Amino acid sequence: MNDTQEIPLWEVFIRPRNGLSHRHCGSLHAADSEMALQAARDVYTRRGEGLSVWVIPSAQIVASDPQDRDQMFDPSDDKIYRHPSFYDIPDDVGHM
Amino acid sequence: MHAPLFAALIRLADDHLILGHRLSEWCGHAPMLEEDLAMPNIALDLIGQARALYSYAGDIEAAGRDEDLLAFGRLERDYQNLLICELPNGDFAQTMLRQFYFASFMLLFWAEAEGSSNATVAAVAAKAVKEAKYHRRHCGEWVIRLGDGTEESTLRMQEACFVLEPYLGEFFAVDDVAIEMSKASILPNPQSLRGAWLADVCEVFVSAKLQAPDLTHAHKGGRQGRHTEAMGHLLAQLQYMQRSFPNMTW
Numbered sequence: 613m614n615d616t617q618e619i620p621l622w623e624v625f626i627r628p629r630n631g632l633s634h635r636h637c638g639s640l641h642a643a644d645s646e647m648a649l650q651a652a653r654d655v656y657t658r659r660g661e662g663l664s665v666w667v668i669p670s671a672q673i674v675a676s677d678p679q680d681r682d683q684m685f686d687p688s689d690d691k692i693y694r695h696p697s698f699y700d701i702p703d704d705v706g707h708m
Numbered sequence: 709m710h711a712p713l714f715a716a717l718i719r720l721a722d723d724h725l726i727l728g729h730r731l732s733e734w735c736g737h738a739p740m741l742e743e744d745l746a747m748p749n750i751a752l753d754l755i756g757q758a759r760a761l762y763s764y765a766g767d768i769e770a771a772g773r774d775e776d777l778l779a780f781g782r783l784e785r786d787y788q789n790l791l792i793c794e795l796p797n798g799d800f801a802q803t804m805l806r807q808f809y810f811a812s813f814m815l816l817f818w819a820e821a822e823g824s825s826n827a828t829v830a831a832v833a834a835k836a837v838k839e840a841k842y843h844r845r846h847c848g849e850w851v852i853r854l855g856d857g858t859e860e861s862t863l864r865m866q867e868a869c870f871v872l873e874p875y876l877g878e879f880f881a882v883d884d885v886a887i888e889m890s891k892a893s894i895l896p897n898p899q900s901l902r903g904a905w906l907a908d909v910c911e912v913f914v915s916a917k918l919q920a921p922d923l924t925h926a927h928k929g930g931r932q933g934r935h936t937e938a939m940g941h942l943l944a945q946l947q948y949m950q951r952s953f954p955n956m957t958w
Contacts, residue, residue, distance in 0.1 A: 619740070640742050643853065650846050651742035654749050 621670040622648040624655075626662040634666050642667075712888040713826075714768045715788070716895055718778070719885070719931060721761035722789035725779055727810060728754030729946050730797055739800055746846060750807065753839040760832045780950035784943055785933035792875035794930075794939045801861065802868035804850040809872065811843035812908045813879050813901065820896040829894055848912045855916025862917070869918055877926020879905070885931075 619641040625634035637656050642648035648667040657665065676684055688694070731751035738744035762775035773781070792810070797803045818840055821833035854861040880902045890897035902923075910920050929935070949956065 641740060642742060646849055647853070650849065651746065653842075654746040654846075655742055658745070658749065 619643055620648075622652070622667045623670050623673060624652040625666040625668070626652075626656055627664040627666075628662055630663065634664065637661075639670060709769055709771075712885045713894065714765055715885045716889045717761050717765035717768065719788045720895075721758045721765060721778070722787050723793050723810075724754045724758035724761065725946075726787065726789040726942065727793040727806075728752070728758060729942065730793065730795075731803070731807065733797060734803065743800075747803075750843050750846070753836075753843065757832065757836050757839070760835075764828050764832070776950065776955075780947050784935060784939055787935070787939070787943070788931050788933055790875070790878050791927055791930040791936055792872065792878065794936060794942055795872075795875065796938050798868065798871065799864055801854050801864040802871060804847050804854065805865065805868040806872055807843060808847035808851050808912065809876065809879075809909065811840050811847055812912075813905050815840040815844050816901045816904050816908070817896055817898070820901075823893075824895065825893040844908075851912055851918075852916045855913070855918045865916065865918060869921065873921050873923075874925050874927050876921055877923045878928055878930060880923070881926070881928060881931065883931065 620643070621639055622642055623639050624637055626637050627634045640648065640651045640655055642651045645667065649665060652665045652667050656662070728751045731747055731754065734744070734747045735751075736744065738747055758779065759775050762778040766773045766775060766778055792806060795806070815837065818833040818837040821829055822837060824830040824833060851865065855865040856862070857865075880898045882897060882899045886895075886898060889895040890900075906920070906923075913920055
């Protein structure tokens, strides 16, 4: 179809197993939500990848601006005390 | 050998192989990438169902023919598929409408065959019913969107209705084999599914703003091996590899 750019873009999220969360796995074009859900099933779950699918209009996603990277993310660089690596864990707690 | 059961299995397998092959012709040619995966997905389901049916038919016949020989090693007149399955694809609208008609019919057919007195048939039906459910849903949504879509998509869907209409009655034709199968509770009587099928089609057609099909004039002959002119060309492509290199594997 030559006018693919007029067909809305959707982001696809798949939950592979019970207990796991949905993860972003790609995007696709579809005219509406029902067709997007079916296309997601056909494109992204051909090898038993999922038990649940979400589709979200890409236009509805609010993203951070790459130009704001400094102010958004750099201030956390020197706050090493936020990492939970300064606690002594008793041996009998086992693996955390 | 149980001759009526063998005949019934071959018919059903031929429907699925031939329609699956037709649908596979879209691979790489679909109007959008998403549909280029969706159509072969459906084709693979149909061919998978055909394989199960041919294998079982080969067991019933007990003459040493396996699924490959039954699928690729027969002459045109030996194939007993519905004529609608062998028609050329036409455009995307015609392909989707045919697929919807077939899936709607097979969903009803398999749902009843799940309770078959024959355990193998019941097992094939239990797997196929899930696949048919999705085919019906996917193709039905396209019928609605094209039928009630743009001016051009509406015209194309109406044209598809016109082209396919004379091939619908054959779904419900009954002969000795069909009666034998339904008496033994092995497979449903196709005639008994007509009302439910028409109701299902009409439900989608109301949303698609299409006119209900008229089943009074029906082409027949597929079940007797009398095919349309399209069948020879289809088989030439389908059988080429096995005819050129018999028993080849890869």
